[in-house]
Amino acid sequence: MSGFPLSQRAALVLVFAGIGLAGVGSILAAVLDEPAWRCLAAGAIAVQITGWVLYGRARRGGKA
Numbered sequence: 001m002s003g004f005p006l007s008q009r010a011a012l013v014l015v016f017a018g019i020g021l022a023g024v025g026s027i028l029a030a031v032l033d034e035p036a037w038r039c040l041a042a043g044a045i046a047v048q049i050t051g052w053v054l055y056g057r058a059r060r061g062g063k064a
Helices: 006-032 035-059
Strands: none
Touching: 006 035
């Protein structure tokens, strides 16, 4: 199997899931004007940040 190692791939899945959820949450917040959708968008950004941190850690081999 070529490409990224599993840990990098899993981290990038978190990043792209966060991007998608943030986009959906932002659109729904704009259209429906419900605070819950803003919370979804903010939580998705936290997921995306977590994914980027894990991706950086996997690229460095776990070094701080």
